[in-house]
Amino acid sequence: MRGRFRLGGAQVMHAYTWLLIGWLVVPISVMILFGFNDPSGRYNQTWQGFTLKWYGEVFALEALTDALVMSLIIAVLTALIAGALGTGIGYALGRFRFRGSGGLNLLMFAAISSPELVMGSSLLSMFVSVGISPGPVTITIAHVMFSVSFVAIVVRARVMTLDRSLEEAAADLGASGWTTFWKVIFPILLPAIFSGVMLAFALSIDDFVITNFTGGTTQTFPMWIWGATRVGLPPQVNVMGTMIFVGGVLIAVISNIRAGRRRVAA
Amino acid sequence: MDRVKRTLAPYLLVLPGGLWLLLFFAVPMVTMLSLSLQEGDVVNGFVFTGHWQNYVESIADYQTQLIRSLVYGAITSGILIVMSFPVAYWIAFYGGKRKATYLFLILLPFFVSFVLRTISWRMLLTDDGVLLHPLKEAGILPDDFQVLGSATAVIAGLVYSFLPFMVLPIYVALERIDPRVVEAARDLYASPITSFRKVVFPLALPGVFAGVLMTFVPASSDYVNSELLGSSETTMLGQVIQSKFLSSSDYPSASALSFTLMALLLAGIFAYARSLGTEDVMKVAAR
Numbered sequence: 238m239r240g241r242f243r244l245g246g247a248q249v250m251h252a253y254t255w256l257l258i259g260w261l262v263v264p265i266s267v268m269i270l271f272g273f274n275d276p277s278g279r280y281n282q283t284w285q286g287f288t289l290k291w292y293g294e295v296f297a298l299e300a301l302t303d304a305l306v307m308s309l310i311i312a313v314l315t316a317l318i319a320g321a322l323g324t325g326i327g328y329a330l331g332r333f334r335f336r337g338s339g340g341l342n343l344l345m346f347a348a349i350s351s352p353e354l355v356m357g358s359s360l361l362s363m364f365v366s367v368g369i370s371p372g373p374v375t376i377t378i379a380h381v382m383f384s385v386s387f388v389a390i391v392v393r394a395r396v397m398t399l400d401r402s403l404e405e406a407a408a409d410l411g412a413s414g415w416t417t418f419w420k421v422i423f424p425i426l427l428p429a430i431f432s433g434v435m436l437a438f439a440l441s442i443d444d445f446v447i448t449n450f451t452g453g454t455t456q457t458f459p460m461w462i463w464g465a466t467r468v469g470l471p472p473q474v475n476v477m478g479t480m481i482f483v484g485g486v487l488i489a490v491i492s493n494i495r496a497g498r499r500r501v502a503a
Numbered sequence: 504m505d506r507v508k509r510t511l512a513p514y515l516l517v518l519p520g521g522l523w524l525l526l527f528f529a530v531p532m533v534t535m536l537s538l539s540l541q542e543g544d545v546v547n548g549f550v551f552t553g554h555w556q557n558y559v560e561s562i563a564d565y566q567t568q569l570i571r572s573l574v575y576g577a578i579t580s581g582i583l584i585v586m587s588f589p590v591a592y593w594i595a596f597y598g599g600k601r602k603a604t605y606l607f608l609i610l611l612p613f614f615v616s617f618v619l620r621t622i623s624w625r626m627l628l629t630d631d632g633v634l635l636h637p638l639k640e641a642g643i644l645p646d647d648f649q650v651l652g653s654a655t656a657v658i659a660g661l662v663y664s665f666l667p668f669m670v671l672p673i674y675v676a677l678e679r680i681d682p683r684v685v686e687a688a689r690d691l692y693a694s695p696i697t698s699f700r701k702v703v704f705p706l707a708l709p710g711v712f713a714g715v716l717m718t719f720v721p722a723s724s725d726y727v728n729s730e731l732l733g734s735s736e737t738t739m740l741g742q743v744i745q746s747k748f749l750s751s752s753d754y755p756s757a758s759a760l761s762f763t764l765m766a767l768l769l770a771g772i773f774a775y776a777r778s779l780g781t782e783d784v785m786k787v788a789a790r
Binding site: 247258271328360362363365382439446470474 | 510512513514516517518520521523525527528530531532534535538586590592594605608611612613617618619620622623624625626629633636666716717720721724725726727731741744749754757758761762765769
């Protein structure tokens with residue numbers, strides 16, 4: 238009797254889990270579906286018929302395409318800069334004990350948990366006070382600021398599990414500290430660094446709030462959408478959103494499968 | 504020489520990233536604090552006068568929005584705990600080999616831009632939209648039924664936006680529980696409900712706290728959901744701050760409001776972080 242009761246509870250929770258996943262997917266499905274809609278007017282709000290034409294004309298709206306390209310450029314720059322800086326912090330925190338590491342941890346914790354609204358508005362306060370006009374550069378500065386801690390945490394977690402005997406073995410074989418790092422440690426850390434870089438890229442390309450504050454009139458993909466909501470979104474937005482979604486999911490799935498293979502091989 | 508290099512190495516590694524955080528996270532906070540105590544306007548410039556009345560005046564003017572933001576945030580986190588716990592529990596204890604797949608499915612919304620997700624909800628909830636129109640046609644809902652613009656719509660949007668941030672930390676906490684501890688409780692004749700209440704739930708509490716931290720802060724400072732799904736009846740403090748900063752250039756009082764919001768939120772976070780240890784919260788946040 239006891240066993241049956243527990244099984245029943247588990248089945249209810251299983252069904253509920255799928256129900257919740259279904260709910261999470263609803264707006265995503267709407268976004269994908271309305272990329273195939275053929276609206277007669279300006280409003281892509283009601284279903285009027287199936288078409289593939291928006292996939293052919295996905296880059297037809299120059300301003301939207303420019304905004305997407307701007308988002309991509311900023312995301313790539315953010316990923317590279319935050320990747321390099323975050324790897325430095327993560328490696329140092331995982332490998333060495335040093336004065337100030339507590340303060341640095343606290344700073345990173347504060348940067349992760351502060352509301353985006355406050356980080357964005359305080360950056361704008363500073364740019365206004367110093368007289369820097371907002372634009373793509375200030376957006377990139379802001380994006381590196383909020384993503385660097387995430388990279389550092391991902392890299393630190395990997396560094397902490399490193400087998401120190403590898404370094405000793407390299408040293409015994411006559412390798413210098415520098416050589417050991419690049420030939421032994423770096424290749425092991427590379428997957429973690431790669432996940433950190435991808436995380437920074439994803440955080441950057443999706444960011445709206447901080448970009449809203451630090452970007453001035455610069456149009457990124459989310460900013461363009463925000464501006465266009467009042468006049469109605471063209472179906473191209475849905476197509477681009479679908480492409481980003483499918484691309485992101487594919488990258489995540491493939492890197493997961495590869496990580497799984499590595500685990501099996503090791 | 505080698506020893507000098509050893510002691511210097513961590514500092515050199517940390518320097519660029521640390522400086523970046525200091526310069527573009529910590530310093531701006533100080534600038535904003537200073538700006539919140541200044542007087543003037545955007546044409547003639549702002550002067551620091553220690554004008555703390557900015558705080559008194561702007562809080563008095565917008566206390567409704569401030570309180571509303573905190574209430575919406577609290578309701579959102581409360582709903583999220585109830586909604587997320589069974590899912591996190593099921594994945595942690597019954598997910599088997601598919602745990603990662605289920606977590607991935609929970610994370611799917613993050614592959615769509617935040618603004619675009621919220622606009623999709625607006626399309627669904629709009630009076631004659633894809634969802635409400637058929638329901639009205641079928642007579643399931645009355646013709647004058649309306650949800651867009653209400654507090655319900657805004658809170659539902661907030662719940663949707665931040666759900667993964669509640670599921671993940673609770674899952675992490677539950678996953679760490681040794682099943683033998685639960686078995687021991689059962690062997691000592693605890694009923695399923697008692698063993699949940701006395702063993703599982705207390706062990707999951709750090710995860711619940713982390714989830715509250717990760718949802719309450721973004722939810723109560725959000726302005727996207729209330730702007731797209733709400734009305735003038737649901738205006739949140741974020742919208743006030745955003746328009747004061749970006750439309751009316753009323754920097755001092757916008758800074759004062761922004762600082763007030765952060766002080767209220769951070770006071771709660773740090774009280775919690777101290778009681779649990781920053782390391783632990785960071786670890787949960789990193790997953």
